[in-house]
Amino acid sequence: MNIEQLINSIGNVEDEYIDDAVPSRKNIKSFRYGWIAAVLAVVFVLMFSQTPLGVAAFSTIKENVIEFVESLFPPKDVVVYIEGETEIMTHMPAVQEASTQENDELSSPGFVIYYDSEMYTMVEENNVTYIRYISGDNLPVCEMEIKFIPDVKPEMLADAVRNEMCSEWAYVSEIYDLYGTDAVCFDFSAGDEWNSVCGKVSIFSAGENGAFLITARYFGEAQEGHGVRFAQMLQTFEVIE
């Protein structure tokens, strides 16, 4: 088989597939007008921000950003199926605002994720966010690490991380779609023992800025517990632009 044969063969696929792929003109037009409207809106905002009234208005908005965003993400009751039992837990939103560098360039977009604040705590260490199980026993750490990787495409990041982990972990799955989201993910494991570390790596696109790399780590015995809870949290993860 060679490239020429493959390209020729693709050329002969079913007619309906070829016709179905033709984009509707309406979608293209509305997309173009959307861009024009967006550009005009940005120009208006930039002009308004230079006036005294604009400066005061933006200062007030900036001060209330977190409160405003949190009002958009109120606590919610989440149904989780744990080890055959149904639990309804109130989950709190963890809102991480976007961070900027000294020259006001965006260094990391914000995000929101819901988690059970009675079982987990959220901490930030060295620009990495952790949602960690509040545990008083000697079991292995169960946590979710949320890290922003700038200037990288999600598919490239997924491949790179997976390739690196293949040499370090006993088992690494193929990359697959994370159900209910636009993200991709893969699973990993150190072995089959009850306390073998295992988990899931998920990559969420942050648009042109980069991607969020989220690594959930737990242990074999905890797959049906923490594994499921972390999976539920991932369903609520959203990038805030």
Place this chain on the structure above:
Amino acid sequence: MTDEQIVQLFLERSESAVVQTKTKYGKYCFSVAMNILNNREDSEECVNDTYLQTWNCIPPHHPTRLSAFIGKITRRLALDMYRRKNTEKRGGRVKEVSEELADCIVFSNDIEKHIDEIVLTEIINEFLKQISDEQRRIFIRRYWYFCSVKEIAAENSMSQSKVKMSLLRSRNQLKTILEKEYF
């Protein structure tokens, strides 16, 4: 004019068949050719050859989907012209699409093994039937129409990274199916 009416004109050997085809599908054929050849004059020549080939093909063919029938002729003619003129240096997307599809190539130990393009097409059709509508649309826009990732993202109101991820998954799935068929 409907496709059926235009086909009828071809069957009646009416010259207005070509005029109607040009009116309805001229731009479509031109865009298919342009994505491959990246040259206006060559694309126009290719489109004119398409009308001639269509005239020669109908009859005996009686296509039910005239757009796809003509599109396939244009695509084949454009690729033949591209390979003949070796227009790699001029740009166009054939080179970058070929590099992407190289991921899917399966090499057999039997170097004399005859690859039947008809069988390969059947396998690809089967693969396209299995994937989602959105994934199939993106695959066809890229590897049949040779559209850029940016254009595909705009057409589907999605990010370029999502398009690239969809194409990567499609290539990986296609490769798995091809490996199963050829080994």
